[in-house]
Amino acid sequence: MPEQLIWGTEVVLNGLMAGVLYALVALGFVLIYKASGIFNYAQGVMALFAALTLVGIMEGQVPFSHLINAVFGTEVHHFGWHVPALLAILLTMVVMVVLAWAVNTLIFRHLVNQEPIILFMATIGLAYFLEGFGDIMWGSDIKKMDVGLPQGINLAIDDFTFNIFDYGFFIDNLDLVATAIAAALVFSLIVFAQYTKQGRAMRAVADDHQAALSVGISLNFIWVMVWSLAGFVALVAGIMWGTKSGVQFSLSLIALKALPVLMLGGFTSIPGAIVGGLLIGVGEKLFEFAIGSMIGGATENWFAYVLALLFLVFRPQGLFGEKIIERV
Amino acid sequence: MFYREAGDFKTSYAEDNQTFPIRFDRYRYYAVLVAAFAVVPFVINDYWVNAVFLPFLIYSIAAIGLNILVGYCGQVSLGTGGFMAVGAYACYKLMTAFPEVNILFHVVLAGGVTAIVGVLFGLPSLRIKGFYLAVATLAAQFFLVWLFNRVPWFYNYSASGQISAPERTIFGVPVTGAETAPWAAYLFCLVFTVVCALIARNLTRGMAGRKWMAIRDMDIAAEIIGVNPLRAKLSAFAVSSFFVGIAGALFFAVYLGAVEVGEAFGINKSFLVLFMVIIGGLGSIFGSFAGAAFLVLLPVLLKNTLVSGLGWPTDLAAHLEFMIVGGLIIVFLIAEPHGLAQLWRVAKEKLRLWPFPH
Numbered sequence: 001m002p003e004q005l006i007w008g009t010e011v012v013l014n015g016l017m018a019g020v021l022y023a024l025v026a027l028g029f030v031l032i033y034k035a036s037g038i039f040n041y042a043q044g045v046m047a048l049f050a051a052l053t054l055v056g057i058m059e060g061q062v063p064f065s066h067l068i069n070a071v072f073g074t075e076v077h078h079f080g081w082h083v084p085a086l087l088a089i090l091l092t093m094v095v096m097v098v099l100a101w102a103v104n105t106l107i108f109r110h111l112v113n114q115e116p117i118i119l120f121m122a123t124i125g126l127a128y129f130l131e132g133f134g135d136i137m138w139g140s141d142i143k144k145m146d147v148g149l150p151q152g153i154n155l156a157i158d159d160f161t162f163n164i165f166d167y168g169f170f171i172d173n174l175d176l177v178a179t180a181i182a183a184a185l186v187f188s189l190i191v192f193a194q195y196t197k198q199g200r201a202m203r204a205v206a207d208d209h210q211a212a213l214s215v216g217i218s219l220n221f222i223w224v225m226v227w228s229l230a231g232f233v234a235l236v237a238g239i240m241w242g243t244k245s246g247v248q249f250s251l252s253l254i255a256l257k258a259l260p261v262l263m264l265g266g267f268t269s270i271p272g273a274i275v276g277g278l279l280i281g282v283g284e285k286l287f288e289f290a291i292g293s294m295i296g297g298a299t300e301n302w303f304a305y306v307l308a309l310l311f312l313v314f315r316p317q318g319l320f321g322e323k324i325i326e327r328v
Numbered sequence: 329m330f331y332r333e334a335g336d337f338k339t340s341y342a343e344d345n346q347t348f349p350i351r352f353d354r355y356r357y358y359a360v361l362v363a364a365f366a367v368v369p370f371v372i373n374d375y376w377v378n379a380v381f382l383p384f385l386i387y388s389i390a391a392i393g394l395n396i397l398v399g400y401c402g403q404v405s406l407g408t409g410g411f412m413a414v415g416a417y418a419c420y421k422l423m424t425a426f427p428e429v430n431i432l433f434h435v436v437l438a439g440g441v442t443a444i445v446g447v448l449f450g451l452p453s454l455r456i457k458g459f460y461l462a463v464a465t466l467a468a469q470f471f472l473v474w475l476f477n478r479v480p481w482f483y484n485y486s487a488s489g490q491i492s493a494p495e496r497t498i499f500g501v502p503v504t505g506a507e508t509a510p511w512a513a514y515l516f517c518l519v520f521t522v523v524c525a526l527i528a529r530n531l532t533r534g535m536a537g538r539k540w541m542a543i544r545d546m547d548i549a550a551e552i553i554g555v556n557p558l559r560a561k562l563s564a565f566a567v568s569s570f571f572v573g574i575a576g577a578l579f580f581a582v583y584l585g586a587v588e589v590g591e592a593f594g595i596n597k598s599f600l601v602l603f604m605v606i607i608g609g610l611g612s613i614f615g616s617f618a619g620a621a622f623l624v625l626l627p628v629l630l631k632n633t634l635v636s637g638l639g640w641p642t643d644l645a646a647h648l649e650f651m652i653v654g655g656l657i658i659v660f661l662i663a664e665p666h667g668l669a670q671l672w673r674v675a676k677e678k679l680r681l682w683p684f685p686h
Contacts, residue, residue: 039459070640080630111660117404118661120459121606122598125657140643256595259463301474305467309452312464316456 019281044255442573609669
């Protein structure tokens with residue numbers, strides 16, 4: 001095989017793995033959008049918040065220690081214990097459920113029946129609030145996340161490809177694990193939505209709020225549940241990205257990565273989120289590999305958006321989205 | 329009692345069509361203008377200009393621009409930072425390419441260049457709506473910032489990748505560069521702000537503005553009654569980008585002096601201007617000023633009370649600011665979707681009767 005092709009294959013594989021992570025974030029968006037018509041810009045910040053909380057609990061940090069120290073002049077930082085990863089994840093999940101409840105009760109119950117764009121702007125406000133809140137609660141320094149996921153080059157694949165092509169592929173173990181977890185997560189979400197009572201109720205709410213209400217489905221409960229699910233997805237995404245590049249502010253920017261994925265795949269489709277994520281992951285890596293170096297590099301920042309933009313001009317509802325019908 | 333329309337009779341069409349039909353409003357407006365032009369330049373110092381007045385004036389222009397697009401035409405844009413960058417870089421290229429031309433023309437031309445770019449990125453608005461469009465405008469934000477970062481022609485191949493404004497004068501008084509006196513920079517921006525606000529106010533109450541509002545309220549219905557959506561939407565993008573471009577040019581040339589694009593015109597700038605529009609009031613020129621004033625003053629106030637007053641660390645105050653801004657956005661969207669402008673309208677309604685009950 002010519003060298004270019006081999007490198008290209010490696011790039012595609014890495015792109016696929018990155019795409020899975022994008023899809024993971026996009027999934028959180030789709031869940032909330034389907035059930036409540038809210039386009040949740042805060043999904044990325046929720047991932048950051050979840051990751052911060054997880055690290056904070058594991059390290060035994062005192063919440064709001066900066067604020068407490070500033071106000072009372074004390075010097076508290078840590079409780080002095082370490083919580084095992086699994087327990088910390090469970091505790092973080094509890095925090096995310098409380099957050100979901102608070103968001104629903106304090107914000108979106110009051111915004112029922114508003115235009116989608118108002119709801120969207122409210123989530124931008126929520127994103128800002130959560131960002132400041134997370135930083136005040138846990139501090140804004142870059143933290144290392146270690147929940148026991150494997151990291152580093154996968155030697156088996158390296159050896160295997162070296163024997164065939166004389167060139168070892170660099171595939172990160174973490175990406176492999178992330179792919180497996182994301183696949184499992186997507187599968188279980190689909191099963192949940194299709195075959196459980198709550199999942200059916202969720203789809204009913206997505207279909208028609210009033211009809212769902214009239215057959216006795218509690219909208220409040222479903223909304224809190226959906227926000228909790230999105231919080232859970234955010235936690236998983238936060239763990240993956242946090243392990244990869246440290247828990248810091250830039251984690252919240254993954255939301256910006258997921259937006260073009262959504263536009264490509266359609267806002268209402270779970271398979272769309274996955275296919276869109278893979279397309280964008282592969283597309284941006286290939287583009288950077290083939291053309292990026294010629295025009296200055298770092299094209300990943302905008303390639304996905306321009307691709308989605310061009311795509312939307314020809315198919316406004318995305319790949320798998322429901323057809324947009326307009327009436328006066 | 330003090331604020332009233334009674335007894336204010338109009339005897340000609342010109343009087344009836346004034347920008348401010350109510351006498352009290354008109355006098356208040358003249359008073360503000362006189363104070364801004366004749367009093368403030370003599371009393372301000374460097375700190376006040378750089379911390380409060382310049383950002384307020386420049387963000388007001390940007391907020392007016394975005395308000396035309398979001399508040400009047402209903403097309404949400406998250407690309408404001410990118411368009412401001414276009415204005416800044418266009419101004420820089422013009423300033424360095426034609427040093428003998430007056431900077432006034434450079435700033436206006438920079439607005440024109442931004443208008444063209446804005447129309448280009450507004451084209452998708454004909455096909456997509458709502459937050460699809462909002463996300464699509466993010467493409468403009470990221471692409472433009474990347475472009476100015478990576479293509480050396482835009483920053484004249486300078487080693488640092490920054491652009492910095494050379495000294496330019498009006499009537500022999502420097503308005504850009506290191507030698508600028510505070511009052512000169514202030515007056516220069518004030519002129520632009522007043523002219524932009526006047527143009528925007530008159531555009532929005534004329535035919536163009538009504539077309540935009542028809543498109544905002546229901547685009548299909550507007551199309552049926554004969555509003556051409558192509559021209560209405562693209563003209564909104566053009567006018568909005570023109571103002572935003574002027575704001576970007578002033579922001580770079582007068583306020584900052586030297587600019588690194590990712591820092592000065594990043595996505596946060598887009599959100600900041602959008603927040604100004606939301607807090608100030610969608611679809612209101614006064615609201616743009618109110619929102620800009622609010623979000624410029626808030627950090628100054630927090631910094632002065634928390635950091636200087638209570639001795640808190642700066643990062644804590646910065647995080648608190650994030651929380652307050654985010655919280656305020658939500659509170660305003662829930663309690664008063666029309667923002668500070670609506671509060672002002674309510675206050676005027678009350679003032680009409682005050683101090684009598686009926």
